[in-house]
């Protein structure tokens with residue numbers, strides 16, 4: 280049996296998507312992938328508490344720590360390479376990855392977005408801003424999207440989506456909670472599928 284795919288999870292905050300993915304993988308008899316590294320741009324995000332409780336290495340890495348963006352990029356690429364990372368999962372990660380990471384991990388970086396891309400995505404469309412825009416647009420549905428990451432925000436190919444209804448009396452908070460539940464179903468399923476796909480291509 281081939282070794283599980285080594286996954287790095289990037290998060291900026293509480294990390295409920297990381298928790299959902301980790302729970303899904305660790306509940307499997309022979310998981311196709313394992314989260315071996317958790318990276319955040321913030322020093323003490325909630326996700327680090329979960330990672331440490333579950334034996335996952337945590338590394339804080341941010342462009343703010345470097346005077347030269349190229350030094351940050353090098354530090355990030357060295358970290359991913361030294362940990363043998365094969366799949367990158369952005370789960371509530373509020374920064375762009377440097378171009379070198381997008382190039383080296385082409386088609387191996389997945390991001391979750393709390394709307395039905397390509398609508399309600401792009402720069403500035405994060406957190407409550409997304410749900411406020413959806414409610415203002417008076418659409419009947421919203422949902423969660425998992426997409427491949429390219430050099431811009433939320434513009435990579437959409438891999439999978441799950442739709443949820445929008446109710447007339449929804450507030451941004453109520454809609455966000457409904458979408459988050461969809462994220463927690465969708466993202467683990469896609470990460471498992473993607474890890475299986477990558478593992479199937481690994482040499483025995």
Ligand code: GRF
Nearest residue numbers: 293294295296371391392393
């Ligand atoms: C999620 O709504 C996700 O779609 C967005 O940021 C939020 C992160 O939540 N990118 P969590 O940190 O996974 O709980």
